[in-house]
Amino acid sequence: xxxxxxxxxxxxxxxxxxxxxxxxxxxxxxxxxxxxxxxxxxxxxxxxxxxxxxxxxxxxxxxxxxxxxxxxxxxxxxxxxxxxxxxxxxxxxxxxxxxxxxxxxxxxxxxxxxxxxxxxxxxxxxxxxxxxxxxxxxxxxxxxxxxxxxxxxxxxxxxxxxxxxxxxxxxxxxxxxxxxxxxxxxxxxxxxxxxxxxxxxxxxxxxxxxxxxxxxxxxxxxxxxxxxxxxxxxxxxxxxxxxxxxxxxxxxxxxxxxxxxxxxxxxxxxxxxxxxxxxxxxxxxxxxxxxxxxxxxxxxx
Amino acid sequence: xxxxxxxxxxxxxxxxxxxxxxxxxxxxxxxxxxxxxxxxxxxxxxxxxxxxxxxxxxxxxxxxxxxxxxxxxxxxxxxxxxxxxxxxxxxxxxxxxxxxxxxxxxxxxxxxxxxxxxxxxxxxxxxxxxxxxxxxxxxxxxxxxxxxxxxxxxxxxxxxxxxxxxxxxxxxxxxxxxxxxxxxxxxxxxxxxxxxxxxxxxxxxxxxxxxxxxxxxxxxxxxxxxxxxxxxxxxxxxxxxxxxxxxxxxxxxxxxxxxxxxxxxxxxxxxxxxxxxxxxxxxxxxxxxxxxxxxxxxxxx
Numbered sequence: 001x002x003x004x005x006x007x008x009x010x011x012x013x014x015x016x017x018x019x020x021x022x023x024x025x026x027x028x029x030x031x032x033x034x035x036x037x038x039x040x041x042x043x044x045x046x047x048x049x050x051x052x053x054x055x056x057x058x059x060x061x062x063x064x065x066x067x068x069x070x071x072x073x074x075x076x077x078x079x080x081x082x083x084x085x086x087x088x089x090x091x092x093x094x095x096x097x098x099x100x101x102x103x104x105x106x107x108x109x110x111x112x113x114x115x116x117x118x119x120x121x122x123x124x125x126x127x128x129x130x131x132x133x134x135x136x137x138x139x140x141x142x143x144x145x146x147x148x149x150x151x152x153x154x155x156x157x158x159x160x161x162x163x164x165x166x167x168x169x170x171x172x173x174x175x176x177x178x179x180x181x182x183x184x185x186x187x188x189x190x191x192x193x194x195x196x197x198x199x200x201x202x203x204x205x206x207x208x209x210x211x212x213x214x215x216x217x218x219x220x221x222x223x224x225x226x227x228x229x230x231x232x233x234x235x236x237x238x239x240x241x242x243x244x245x246x247x248x249x250x251x252x253x254x255x256x257x258x259x260x261x262x263x264x265x266x267x268x269x270x271x272x273x274x275x276x277x278x279x280x281x282x283x284x285x286x287x288x289x290x291x292x293x294x295x296x297x298x299x300x301x
Numbered sequence: 302x303x304x305x306x307x308x309x310x311x312x313x314x315x316x317x318x319x320x321x322x323x324x325x326x327x328x329x330x331x332x333x334x335x336x337x338x339x340x341x342x343x344x345x346x347x348x349x350x351x352x353x354x355x356x357x358x359x360x361x362x363x364x365x366x367x368x369x370x371x372x373x374x375x376x377x378x379x380x381x382x383x384x385x386x387x388x389x390x391x392x393x394x395x396x397x398x399x400x401x402x403x404x405x406x407x408x409x410x411x412x413x414x415x416x417x418x419x420x421x422x423x424x425x426x427x428x429x430x431x432x433x434x435x436x437x438x439x440x441x442x443x444x445x446x447x448x449x450x451x452x453x454x455x456x457x458x459x460x461x462x463x464x465x466x467x468x469x470x471x472x473x474x475x476x477x478x479x480x481x482x483x484x485x486x487x488x489x490x491x492x493x494x495x496x497x498x499x500x501x502x503x504x505x506x507x508x509x510x511x512x513x514x515x516x517x518x519x520x521x522x523x524x525x526x527x528x529x530x531x532x533x534x535x536x537x538x539x540x541x542x543x544x545x546x547x548x549x550x551x552x553x554x555x556x557x558x559x560x561x562x563x564x565x566x567x568x569x570x571x572x573x574x575x576x577x578x579x580x581x582x583x584x585x586x587x588x589x590x591x592x593x594x595x596x597x598x599x600x601x602x
Contacts, residue, residue, distance in 0.1 A: 093416065116466070133449070144441040162414075
């Protein structure tokens with residue numbers, strides 16, 4: 001008898017319900033004016049893969065906890081992710097009109113609203129976490145640790161966007177070194193935060209399991225971003241729901257641009273092995289996270 | 302023998318030193334790329350009155366604490382205040398070229414950098430507070446409470462900017478009601494947070510003193526904003542270092558526009574009496590905060 005196949009997307013209904021619960025209470029619980037609540041809801045509830053809340057959920061399970069304990073963290077990280085997309089899409093930055101097959105928020109509303117809604121979502125991420133402490137669903141000490149982890153990941157993400165959009169301090173460094181630094185910060189840091197925050201929500205997390213999960217998160221985050229770069233090179237806009245080939249058009253540094261598509265595929269395989277090794281050390285509880293990380297590294301859209 | 306006159310600006314050197322300590326460690330401690338560290342430093346260390354860190358300091362003293370205990374909170378609030386100015390000045394919002402007698406950040410650098418530096422300062426505010434808990438200068442529980450208070454104030458400030466820039470849900474409401482709501486949120490909420498956070502940093506704060514300080518903060522915040530509106534109407538640009546008469550030009554709602562300059566001056570006097578009454582209940586420790594709030598309500602530039 002073989003173990004039943006694990007579907008890493010199983011927690012999606014609970015994650016989506018938590019996001020919808022938040023958007024339903026933006027006015028009454030958080031005081032948002034209706035126009036702002038609409039903008040935040042549009043940005044947060046658009047079609048998305050909820051990768052970061054899923055990572056937090058499965059990391060919590062991998063660390064021996066109930067996945068649902070990760071939901072406040074998952075919602076907070078998704079808010080930060082959504083904020084970053086809204087601001088990155090602005091005309092002064094990536095100037096994108098479409099995102100996930102829909103108009104970007106500044107095209108849907110206005111540039112002013114997109115700036116303010118992004119600021120709102122970033123702040124709301126911290127408020128959502130810290131309110132849970134007030135409601136005694138998390139200890140104040142855990143809430144402070146989670147918020148600090150979230151702030152660290154968010155800062156690194158912004159640093160990555162600065163380097164990617166406005167240039168690196170030393171443009172003469174090797175291309176691979178530059179692109180790895182940008183990816184580790186722009187995408188990797190929030191994936192790392194998602195996994196660590198999820199794990200920290202488990203009462204039975206240990207230093208050792210957190211170390212393995214952090215190393216796995218760093219490897220899977222880089223594999224995910226390399227796979228994303230490959231998709232941008234090889235897919236059509238119709239398939240991924242946003243403009244493609246755009247990285248090259250913008251002169252942005254990508255992994256395929258630095259080392260070629262073939263070497264990218266080999267690097268993804270190497271990173272998958274690193275991920276598997278660290279997750280293997282955690283026992284069968286990590287199977288969901290392993291299945292999710294495999295999907296991220298091999299996705300085709 | 303009379304009591305020595307209190308100069309509420311006495312803590313300014315310690316506040317400025319704390320801000321400079323932060324900007325000196327943006328690279329090594331927080332990982333900012335040099336260009337981003339320069340932008341944050343420009344926005345944070347420009348000529349400013351440091352009103353919110355001063356409020357936190359004097360509120361801490363009023364609640365029986367050492368003023369210096371408020372410094373992490375004061376730095377965090379100043380970061381949020383500086384972030385809000387940078388984003389509010391953007392072309393899509395107030396489109397201001399000058400601030401405090403210097404080019405605004407997006408004129409000094411670029412719009413992309415101003416958006417990202419604002420995001421950075423907002424996130425950094427939470428990280429500064431929560432790191433103090435890690436360094437054991439604040440208990441994790443206090444750090445979580447302070448961060449929650451900061452998030453609440455920041456959300457309300459953003460809501461006020463949405464209402465001010467993009468319109469209120471019911472434009473047919475009485476003008477005074479609308480302008481009071483906008484001021485309470487856009488300016489008042491962060492002043493309230495500054496006072497409450499400062500007080501919470503005192504080990505000997507009580508529920509009763511926090512209630513009086515909160516009520517005093519709400520009154521002084523509104524008086525401060527009405528005085529600011531009057532200044533905009535009555536001063537020249539040279540005196541205040543930024544464009545004046547601009548509120549009216551932008552069709553923004555102001556207190557003088559709603560009730561006239563004479564009634565504004567009467568309302569400021571009424572609010573000063575409310576502030577004095579609440580601070581009077583706290584005893585002589587509140588003298589610094591009382592002197593500061595008087596300066597805010599009677600400033601001429």
